[in-house]
Structures are given as structure tokens and as C-alpha cells.
Amino acid sequence: MRFDIITVLPGLLESPFAHSILQRAQKKDLVEIHVHNLREYANNKHKSVDDYPYGGGSGMVMQIEPFAACIEKLQRERQYDDIIYMTPDGVTLNQQLANELSSVQHIMILCGHYKGIDQRIRDIYVTKEISVGDYVLSGGELPAAIVVDAIARLIPGVLSDETSALSDSFQDGLLDAPLYTRPADWRGHKVPEILLSGHEGKIAAWRDEQQLLRTKERRPDLLND
Known part of the structure; x- marks a missing residue:
């Protein structure tokens, strides 16, 4: 391009x-x-x-x-x-x-x-x-x-993980869910247990729920379009 x-x-x-x-x-x-x-x-x-x-x-x-x-x-x-x-x-x-x-x-x-x-x-x-x-x-x-x-960044091959752009905020009309990485516990602030469970289905459902909640709180206009 x-x-x-x-x-x-x-x-x-x-x-x-x-x-x-x-x-x-x-x-x-x-x-x-x-x-x-x-x-x-x-x-x-x-x-x-x-x-x-x-x-x-x-x-x-x-x-x-x-x-x-x-x-x-x-x-x-x-x-x-x-x-x-x-x-x-x-x-x-x-x-x-x-x-x-x-x-x-x-x-x-x-x-x-x-x-x-x-x-x-x-x-x-x-x-x-x-x-x-x-x-x-x-x-x-x-x-x-x-x-x-x-x-x-949307052109195939530009991002090392091509699926990353597909999960960005706004791609499905919603904001992205909260993101976490190591350590799992930092000064008592812990990563949600569901993300450590290894249960892909439950994690996906949690992220879907968080996307909707975050969008309602921060960009309700996106839900009204």
C-alpha cells in the first residue's frame, strides 16, 4: 500500500x-x-x-x-x-x-x-x-x-499478531475490555481470577461483559448509534 x-x-x-x-x-x-x-x-x-x-x-x-x-x-x-x-x-x-x-x-x-x-x-x-x-x-x-x-496497522503482515487489530476498541462497536499482565498480584492489586482460570469460554464471556460495561460508562453514544 x-x-x-x-x-x-x-x-x-x-x-x-x-x-x-x-x-x-x-x-x-x-x-x-x-x-x-x-x-x-x-x-x-x-x-x-x-x-x-x-x-x-x-x-x-x-x-x-x-x-x-x-x-x-x-x-x-x-x-x-x-x-x-x-x-x-x-x-x-x-x-x-x-x-x-x-x-x-x-x-x-x-x-x-x-x-x-x-x-x-x-x-x-x-x-x-x-x-x-x-x-x-x-x-x-x-x-x-x-x-x-x-x-x-490493519494491513495483513504489519502487526506481528494479525489477530490483535481485530480485537481493538471500536472494531465491534465497543471499547476494549481491561487488560492485565504479570505480576498477578502487585502490592495487593490482583488480576481478576477469571483471567487466571484457563477457561477460554468463561474468559471470553467475561471480556464481552466488560466491553459492554466499559462502553456504557465511557462512551454510551456508541450504543445509541
Whole structure:
């Protein structure tokens, strides 16, 4: 699976993709992540990619021309299943959306900055607009890293235990059950006896019950959907 990310701050994305699961996924050739510097597609000597908004107002707006040049160059090289723009007014990222996107092959992600991007970029090129929450960040780079991580870990072979992703929170519409490991007794705080019983059926039933209880307490909205 290949991700192409367009940004004015490529250095901001170096660390998230250079460690842990995403690093191993790239080394195993399961995932390709390519970061493109938007300034290389600017058509002025100062390599600026923003300008004042028409109609006035505060902030600067990212111009259409550099984005168009970069997007169209990449499109000449391969066909993209989705071109995603990271924006607070997009659809909120959830596990179902991550599952859907993990089944495609080529994804391009546009990172906004400043006040935002020219609407024509969104109208002409973008196929999906995604938000990571109801808040505003300085740019789309960190949200883009979140989207890549959420999708890539679902690709077969990326996780050492492929069943792990299937039992994550939200995969079945519920939060995950409490988790424990050694020692079984730490300063009098003990692991529930059922988890030490070795009885798979009873353990599964306990986890199902705990998932429902935790979801009712912490995210009752998930049960109302």
C-alpha cells in the first residue's frame, strides 16, 4: 500500500514514520510512505505557496497552483483510490473508515496549513475530507500521520499478531475490555481470577461483559448509534 503526503513541512513527518510499527512495515515492503514538499511546486522565486484571501479576512490561504502541479504529477504516475484532505470540517475518522481505507492500494493525503486551502482544490481533486476531532491544529501533518497509522496497522503482515487489530476498541462497536499482565498480584492489586482460570469460554464471556460495561460508562453514544 502506498501513501503520498503533500505538505509544506516535510520534516514534521519524519519521526512518526521512522519508528516502531510503521518503520517495520516499510522495511517489509508492506507500506510505502512518500512525503512531497509542496514548496518545490511553487511558481515563484520565494517558493511561497500562500496568499491573502479574496474578500478580506485574517490569515493566509494556500494557493491552488502548487497543489495542482504536485497532484497532477503524481496522478500521471499512478491512479489513486482516494485523495484525502485533512480538515476540521471533514468526516470524523473512526475505525470503520480506517477499515475501509485499508483495503485500497494508493492514497494521497493533502496537508493544509495557515488559514486553509483554496476551495477549488477541494472541489476539483479531493475525494474524501477527514477530521481527527472537533478541534483545530496548526496544520494537517499530525492528522495525516494519525490516518496513515490507523490504516497501515490493519494491513495483513504489519502487526506481528494479525489477530490483535481485530480485537481493538471500536472494531465491534465497543471499547476494549481491561487488560492485565504479570505480576498477578502487585502490592495487593490482583488480576481478576477469571483471567487466571484457563477457561477460554468463561474468559471470553467475561471480556464481552466488560466491553459492554466499559462502553456504557465511557462512551454510551456508541450504543445509541
